[in-house]
Amino acid sequence: MLGAKSRPCFLTLGEVNQNLPLLVYLPGMDGTGQLLRSQAKDLGTAFDIRAFAIPPDDSSNWEELSMVVIHLIEGIIKGQPSRLVYLCGESFGGCLAVKVALRAPHLIDRVILSNPATSFKQRPWLQWGGQLSCWLPESIYEASALVLLPFLSALGRMTHRERFELLEAMRSIPATTTNWRLSLVSNFDVDETQLARLTQPVLIIASGADQLLPSVREAKRLVNCIPNAKMLVLPQSGHACLLEKDVNLFGLIEEQNFLPS
Numbered sequence: 082m083l084g085a086k087s088r089p090c091f092l093t094l095g096e097v098n099q100n101l102p103l104l105v106y107l108p109g110m111d112g113t114g115q116l117l118r119s120q121a122k123d124l125g126t127a128f129d130i131r132a133f134a135i136p137p138d139d140s141s142n143w144e145e146l147s148m149v150v151i152h153l154i155e156g157i158i159k160g161q162p163s164r165l166v167y168l169c170g171e172s173f174g175g176c177l178a179v180k181v182a183l184r185a186p187h188l189i190d191r192v193i194l195s196n197p198a199t200s201f202k203q204r205p206w207l208q209w210g211g212q213l214s215c216w217l218p219e220s221i222y223e224a225s226a227l228v229l230l231p232f233l234s235a236l237g238r239m240t241h242r243e244r245f246e247l248l249e250a251m252r253s254i255p256a257t258t259t260n261w262r263l264s265l266v267s268n269f270d271v272d273e274t275q276l277a278r279l280t281q282p283v284l285i286i287a288s289g290a291d292q293l294l295p296s297v298r299e300a301k302r303l304v305n306c307i308p309n310a311k312m313l314v315l316p317q318s319g320h321a322c323l324l325e326k327d328v329n330l331f332g333l334i335e336e337q338n339f340l341p342s
Contacts, residue, residue, distance in 0.1 A: 095125035102165035104128035107174030109248035123331035147205035235319030
């Protein structure tokens with residue numbers, strides 16, 4: 082895990098290959114950046130992969146997080162102005178991906194959104210739960226992750242290892258950080274006019290069995306707002322679909338003709 086005083090950074094998943102397009106993974110609420118590892122082997126055949134890692138005590142706002150991501154990308158592609166850059170944002174990271182793509186459209190060539198939390202305002206009970214968690218003893222707060230696990234994932238579609246890693250990632254976030262990140266998604270303020278400015282090709286992956294967010298309905302809304310967007314529905318998948326053993330992100334984007342030429 083990252084140290085308590087560390088700063089947001091990129092983790093390298095797989096081998097570094099400057100000749101491949103850069104794929105930047107923006108994680109969910111856990112912020113660890115580690116949960117894409119099960120997808121990294123296949124993705125690494127076509128991409129140079131980085132995962133954004135946010136320290137567990139970090140309280141940056143959307144603008145600050147966006148600028149960190151932009152500066153990190155600029156540092157990697159410096160001297161390679163024609164290098165393709167993909168953003169892959171999952172849940173919380175989907176909101177951040179939208180912010181980054183709007184702030185630096187010249188840097189981002191394609192965007193993948195997996196069950197983005199852009200619909201979070203439709204679930205106010207989630208923020209209330211986050212506020213209550215700050216009052217729970219630490220032991221009870223950590224145990225509550227077990228209660229939330231079925232809402233975050235289709236457990237029967239995940240291996241034991243992936244279930245354990247998801248649970249550990251959830252437990253790594255202090256209650257105060259959970260509440261802060263919930264407040265960020267609750268106040269996510271990108272409207273339909275701004276979404277229309279996203280001219281990059283955007284692939285929206287929506288889980289039909291998402292029990293946390295109305296992801297299919299939100300994907301339909303986003304497709305109607307974003308000029309060059311298309312959606313892919315995974316009928317049996319849960320919110321954390323990228324951890325499911327039958328979901329292969331590389332295969333999905335290949336099927337959707339979303340790979341680099």
